[in-house]
Amino acid sequence: MSPAADRQRFARIALSFVAEPGDLMLGALLRACSPAEAFAAICDGRPPELADAAAYGRIGGLGRSIERWAARLGAVPTKSRLAAWENAGIRVVCPGDPEWPTQLEVLGDTQPVVMWLCGSADLRFACLRSVSMVGARAATAYGTHVAMEMAAALAERGWTVVSGGAFGIDACAHRGALSANGVTVAVLAGGLSYGYPQGNHELFAAIRGQGVLVSEWPPDRRPTRPGFLVRNRVIAALSCGTVVVEAGLRSGALSTARHARDLCRPLMAVPGPVTSQMSEGCHEIIREWSALCVTTAQDVIEHVSPAGEGLGARRRGPAYPRDRLDPVSTAVLEAVPARTGAGPAAIAVAAGVDLNTAIGSLGALAAAGFVERCARGWRIRKKA
Amino acid sequence: MSPAADRQRFARIALSFVAEPGDLMLGALLRACSPAEAFAAICDGRPPELADAAAYGRIGGLGRSIERWAARLGAVPTKSRLAAWENAGIRVVCPGDPEWPTQLEVLGDTQPVVMWLCGSADLRFACLRSVSMVGARAATAYGTHVAMEMAAALAERGWTVVSGGAFGIDACAHRGALSANGVTVAVLAGGLSYGYPQGNHELFAAIRGQGVLVSEWPPDRRPTRPGFLVRNRVIAALSCGTVVVEAGLRSGALSTARHARDLCRPLMAVPGPVTSQMSEGCHEIIREWSALCVTTAQDVIEHVSPAGEGLGARRRGPAYPRDRLDPVSTAVLEAVPARTGAGPAAIAVAAGVDLNTAIGSLGALAAAGFVERCARGWRIRKKA
Numbered sequence: 075m076s077p078a079a080d081r082q083r084f085a086r087i088a089l090s091f092v093a094e095p096g097d098l099m100l101g102a103l104l105r106a107c108s109p110a111e112a113f114a115a116i117c118d119g120r121p122p123e124l125a126d127a128a129a130y131g132r133i134g135g136l137g138r139s140i141e142r143w144a145a146r147l148g149a150v151p152t153k154s155r156l157a158a159w160e161n162a163g164i165r166v167v168c169p170g171d172p173e174w175p176t177q178l179e180v181l182g183d184t185q186p187v188v189m190w191l192c193g194s195a196d197l198r199f200a201c202l203r204s205v206s207m208v209g210a211r212a213a214t215a216y217g218t219h220v221a222m223e224m225a226a227a228l229a230e231r232g233w234t235v236v237s238g239g240a241f242g243i244d245a246c247a248h249r250g251a252l253s254a255n256g257v258t259v260a261v262l263a264g265g266l267s268y269g270y271p272q273g274n275h276e277l278f279a280a281i282r283g284q285g286v287l288v289s290e291w292p293p294d295r296r297p298t299r300p301g302f303l304v305r306n307r308v309i310a311a312l313s314c315g316t317v318v319v320e321a322g323l324r325s326g327a328l329s330t331a332r333h334a335r336d337l338c339r340p341l342m343a344v345p346g347p348v349t350s351q352m353s354e355g356c357h358e359i360i361r362e363w364s365a366l367c368v369t370t371a372q373d374v375i376e377h378v379s380p381a382g383e384g385l386g387a388r389r390r391g392p393a394y395p396r397d398r399l400d401p402v403s404t405a406v407l408e409a410v411p412a413r414t415g416a417g418p419a420a421i422a423v424a425a426g427v428d429l430n431t432a433i434g435s436l437g438a439l440a441a442a443g444f445v446e447r448c449a450r451g452w453r454i455r456k457k458a
Numbered sequence: 459m460s461p462a463a464d465r466q467r468f469a470r471i472a473l474s475f476v477a478e479p480g481d482l483m484l485g486a487l488l489r490a491c492s493p494a495e496a497f498a499a500i501c502d503g504r505p506p507e508l509a510d511a512a513a514y515g516r517i518g519g520l521g522r523s524i525e526r527w528a529a530r531l532g533a534v535p536t537k538s539r540l541a542a543w544e545n546a547g548i549r550v551v552c553p554g555d556p557e558w559p560t561q562l563e564v565l566g567d568t569q570p571v572v573m574w575l576c577g578s579a580d581l582r583f584a585c586l587r588s589v590s591m592v593g594a595r596a597a598t599a600y601g602t603h604v605a606m607e608m609a610a611a612l613a614e615r616g617w618t619v620v621s622g623g624a625f626g627i628d629a630c631a632h633r634g635a636l637s638a639n640g641v642t643v644a645v646l647a648g649g650l651s652y653g654y655p656q657g658n659h660e661l662f663a664a665i666r667g668q669g670v671l672v673s674e675w676p677p678d679r680r681p682t683r684p685g686f687l688v689r690n691r692v693i694a695a696l697s698c699g700t701v702v703v704e705a706g707l708r709s710g711a712l713s714t715a716r717h718a719r720d721l722c723r724p725l726m727a728v729p730g731p732v733t734s735q736m737s738e739g740c741h742e743i744i745r746e747w748s749a750l751c752v753t754t755a756q757d758v759i760e761h762v763s764p765a766g767e768g769l770g771a772r773r774r775g776p777a778y779p780r781d782r783l784d785p786v787s788t789a790v791l792e793a794v795p796a797r798t799g800a801g802p803a804a805i806a807v808a809a810g811v812d813l814n815t816a817i818g819s820l821g822a823l824a825a826a827g828f829v830e831r832c833a834r835g836w837r838i839r840k841k842a
Binding site: 094184216300329336354360366409414419423426 | 480751754796800812
């Protein structure tokens with residue numbers, strides 16, 4: 075790496091220690107100048123001299139932000155401390171690096187400044203075919219079951235499962251993917267060394283081995299309450315689409331869902347019992363935000379795949395030979411009585427088609443061996 | 459009643475004994491001539507002389523139908539037999555009668571020729587504000603619970619519940635409405651004296667007392683398999699909208715749903731566990747037919763009410779004062795940390811709004827007593 079590139083890289087890392095992730099002011103500043111110029115300005119305690127006066131106008135209030143960031147300059151680590159994290163397996167990726175997920179660009183001024191990673195998977199490659207699966211911490215047995223099964227089925231079909239590493243649905247989404255030997259990405263709201271929540275430490279170890287842990291916060295940073303909401307935009311932006319498995323009406327998972335919707339990524343929700351508060355958020359976003367109602371991994375894949383890909387046969391109950399019939403023939407066949415028989419007019423009404431269509435279908439169904447003529451019209455042909 | 463009107467009425471009743479309900483050929487014939495002319499033609503065993511040659515062309519194949527109907531002339535009851543049914547509390551209503559539900563006209567040529575009724579409620583009035591609630595016979599405990607609760611809540615708000623009198627969801631829909639002292643309409647697929655299924659006889663007695671039993675078939679007619687599908691169009695046409703509570707992928711309830719959709723009446727479905735086969739049909743029609751996802755009676759009423767009526771406050775969890783805030787203020791408020799505080803930029807990102815909006819909302823929220831300034835920016839104001 076050239077000394078100039080190295081300086082920009084260190085500046086980005088330093089910025090990630092003085093500013094909070096998602097800081098709009100920093101995002102605007104980095105549109106107007108380089109990371110090294112921005113960091114130098116913070117060290118100087120005053121806004122940089124910007125060539126682009128228009129950009130300068132967009133970031134009014136910058137002086138106060140510079141002061142706030144300058145007050146945290148003591149948090150910027152030494153190179154040896156950074157090396158210690160690197161030795162512990164924590165790597166930093168920056169925009170432009172091969173592992174940087176370029177789809178984060180949709181976040182505009184709130185795009186992460188750097189990302190801290192830990193784990194064997196390549197983040198950019200893993201997220202090319204990925205689905206975010208999020209939901210309530212206080213998940214029910216139903217929700218945890220569905221999250222595990224759906225995540226495992228997605229992983230089996232080569233899809234990466236992205237989630238937030240929390241208890242409940244998040245943990246089950248990660249575990250389901252791991253159980254199918256799939257790749258999973260946990261986007262944490264605090265530092266990777268801190269590893270919140272502590273109760274998921276074993277899960278995080280497994281994710282490091284088979285996927286990747288990700289955070290915008292420096293490794294030893296403790297998570298804060300607003301941090302979880304800030305983090306959610308990254309979960310939505312990293313993946314090809316977001317599925318909410320279970321969520322109460324005030325669940326944080328709905329903030330991830332809102333980001334997915336605002337980013338125009340497919341937003342999906344798993345329905346559940348209307349008697350369960352933990353499904354109320356899912357039903358709400360199906361109704362009010364037009365989230366897609368998904369019940370299987372296959373449904374999810376159809377919605378996140380590029381047009382035409384991922385289309386599989388829909389499940390429609392047991393696979394009788396009659397399942398190969400077109401919808402009209404199926405309707406007509408279902409309207410034919412088993413033994414007593416019925417005339418074409420009655421069959422047409424029962425099938426909801428007009429008389430000519432019914433007569434045409436009955437002929438085709440007879441030729442295919444499904445029905446036969448009888449005294450009263452047509453009936454189901456008994457199997458030989 | 460004039461002798462002429464009486465003759466037409468008797469002809470309609472007689473036609474209902476020789477032709478099956480929903481017979482398209484009879485519907486077309488009754489567009490071209492009066493019921494008395496149609497019945498006279500059947501007695502003569504040949505098509506009537508029609509003034510309107512064009513109408514005659516539309517009903518090709520009429521000769522064969524006339525023969526089929528003529529073969530059943532022996533089933534036409536004597537006037538004394540009709541009087542016996544009347545004494546047993548079974549009344550006949552015909553198009554033009556005050557109790558005839560005029561909304562059945564949408565069925566066109568498959569409109570019922572007559573309807574047999576038994577019960578205290580006025581069918582036409584009962585159906586002015588009515589919802590059809592249908593579903594699987596093999597319902598689960600979840601489905602029966604939801605059907606009962608939702609039907610009771612609809613009845614409490616003055617809505618009539620229409621269903622098919624079958625075991626499972628249908629029976630629970632009727633029972634729920636009865637439990638709330640509401641009106642319920644059971645549209646049976648066989649004669650009212652036959653009263654299929656026998657296991658619901660006590661339920662039918664209760665419906666007679668508080669609602670009305672309805673059938674297109676003569677009172678002593680045994681139901682046939684295609685008859686159930688033919689009957690379903692009447693359930694869909696009688697009511698202002700149809701709700702499917704539970705249905706497998708091959709459930710007959712989906713035929714009622716298809717009729718509601720084809721008649722452009724609101725079609726709704728109750729979601730359920732994706733692990734339950736009995737909810738697969740509901741999820742399928744939400745996905746594929748754009749059925750509305752409903753979770754409460756209030757949802758249903760919003761969809762079946764004339765525009766503007768029936769709009770109630772949506773349930774969004776416990777009613778905190780913050781529930782009165784607009785969506786943007788709510789998002790900003792939820793992004794404000796409880797104790798530690800956060801700056802407007804971080805709050806803006808967390809809330810998914812731009813910085814100016816966040817600052818504006820924070821001012822309004824402070825004025826309303828929800829948040830307060832602190833060293834680090836803004837935090838939730840503690841209750842006094």
